[in-house]
Amino acid sequence: MLRSAEIIAIGSELLGPSRVDTNSLWLTGKLSDIGIEVQLKTVVGDDGARLEEAISDALKRADVVITTGGLGPTEDDITRGCTAKALGRELVYHEAIEATLRDRFRAWGREMPEINKRQAFVIDGAEILENPRGSAVGMLTSIGEKRVVNLPGPPRENQPMFTELVAPRLKELVGDVFVERREMKIVGMGESAVDEIAAPIYTSYENVQTSILFNRTEVELQIAARRDTQEEAAAVADELTRRLADAFGIAMFTTTGETMEAVVGRLLTERGETVAFAESCTGGLVSRRITEVPGSSVYFLEGLVAYSYQAKVRILGVRQETLDEFGAVSAECAREMAEGALRVSGATHAVSITGIAGPDGGTDEKPVGTVFFAYAGPSGTRSIKLILPGDRYLIRWRSSQAALDLLRRTLLRQ
């Protein structure tokens, strides 16, 4: 039974500083759907010896080896030859492929360049995968129980070829394996703190893959449960998700991969309530995040980015005495900003953010990263202070997350 795969992307352009191998992402998802897990990916240039080695190494480790690219007619398209060598087979000429190519060129009103004749050579014994969308045929070679697949590089050629010709053949050999994935997100905790809580739970399940990923301000916890039926896989994934959600409580803000701004938007929509933001150090980032969600105009009324003292006084009604006595970066200023935003916007809730994102502006008393937040709404006004680590970009991002999370937690408590 086929279980594991490796993908080899071929082409010097993929080794440059600006090109990403996106084929492998798509293939990884499609393989996973039929129960085959990609365990290694390689990108190799137009270097015959390295490619041959990469293919034979991959075949030692994995049940399925898929290459993309390097099937064109030019000198540096070396996939055919190197795959044949790695498998200890010959390349054989197929007249039918050449004939098809000649016809195709004629249909475009051109003669086939002689160089394209190379594309009529295929690995001895390989099944030929037709390519109505381009000049390079693909190949599927059986080596005992294992399979080697050569696909052309362009996504518009290799994706239909994989879907129509390769996936059904592999699926037959996989048997019945079903994978269910879930994506949870946790705020206010680090990667290791999350794992300390999560590991005792997920390690009690067999055939469940877990990955924990820290992403700027939140920890993503991904699980993939593999079972013999779709129902069993879903049941395990759901049970594990429920247990993890119980363990993390309010810190887990989604079990379905939503963004923080989508969660806040959903909570506001459910309640038919609205929000306004008064931002200083985040400079519009919170408003931008909340409006990233389609339909946010229903619950987002306005964002007031009051960067200067005058703007805080004039737009938000912060008192000059508050600024003189406590400064703009203070709990008092944050509270007046939130109350001002609530008053002028007429929203149900208002949240304010004022702090020092750096790199300059820090003092001994209020170092860079000092940020005050306030919430104002039906339950009154309250403020919190955080000292956030990181550079300007991260402090701003983390501040935006803390502001949205303050609103989320307040909504959940009401």
Next chain:
Amino acid sequence: MLRSAEIIAIGSELLGPSRVDTNSLWLTGKLSDIGIEVQLKTVVGDDGARLEEAISDALKRADVVITTGGLGPTEDDITRGCTAKALGRELVYHEAIEATLRDRFRAWGREMPEINKRQAFVIDGAEILENPRGSAVGMLTSIGEKRVVNLPGPPRENQPMFTELVAPRLKELVGDVFVERREMKIVGMGESAVDEIAAPIYTSYENVQTSILFNRTEVELQIAARRDTQEEAAAVADELTRRLADAFGIAMFTTTGETMEAVVGRLLTERGETVAFAESCTGGLVSRRITEVPGSSVYFLEGLVAYSYQAKVRILGVRQETLDEFGAVSAECAREMAEGALRVSGATHAVSITGIAGPDGGTDEKPVGTVFFAYAGPSGTRSIKLILPGDRYLIRWRSSQAALDLLRRTLLRQ
């Protein structure tokens, strides 16, 4: 002399269908700068045997092997152990690393979780690469003439570590190849239009690599001139940059890789002038971009995110009749928004944005992507209309770029 490199990216999340290994792109460019070419890239999950094999295979082929990721404290962070095994070395405990970590956690007001102790183990004989930005130290191990480098995964940690600690050490071993890079950015043109103008110029130089990259709203034109001395490389890079700048004129907004918001900030600072924004469909994105630049409080006074009709009327003084007659997405509304922002903020310049970012809200007359911009300032008020392609995210991003570019062009003309 070191010439070739392989990069191994580690982490199951990189084998998923949604995550691209972007570290290797950045590293490929930096290695090329110092004369080392990347010849193979591997992505491997949290699978010890495969990772160990990947490292030892890479070391057979390449002079430099760089790994990224897998240095965290959790169970599935396996880079330390597998690299040690592949090199036939032991892991040794460093008390100083643990002490530093404990201090760092205390400074954040937390106790170090016991699990983080793992991060105090390093490969015997490896040089320790300090990481002031995270908990995982890097390692640089010499194997004869070859070098194995383990970097943490997050770009914010591995990029400064590579630049400050790794690149200088590798550079010493490479010898005399000098590369000078320049990064130009062009707004308002597509990739192929840029290449039509640029190609006749850059192809007249030898040993100059060019790459043209379309990035949401701008085309990046990167050149890398390779010569035997730093002076020669710089002279060629400067001359080519000058010729390209002449060819593109005002459409090229930077020859030094600056962001659009940094260019606008520089122009305002030079003039001692200030700006305010009135945003509707961009929802704070323009304010957020302008305040991403350190020191922006000098020239950015305020941003008014007026999403609702009432907010436009109340905050910006847009007339209700204008909204009734022309709608919020109109040149008339954009003009009143910009003039209102100018008036209430007291800034030198004001720019407004109002449009339909979608996915809903489009009509036959004003389809999704219709965006009006207005500038108000010393030279009066003027508005422009654009129909921007893309999804919600891209329309918003392109709108923010067009707003900043409208301000840039106006400033350059005054």
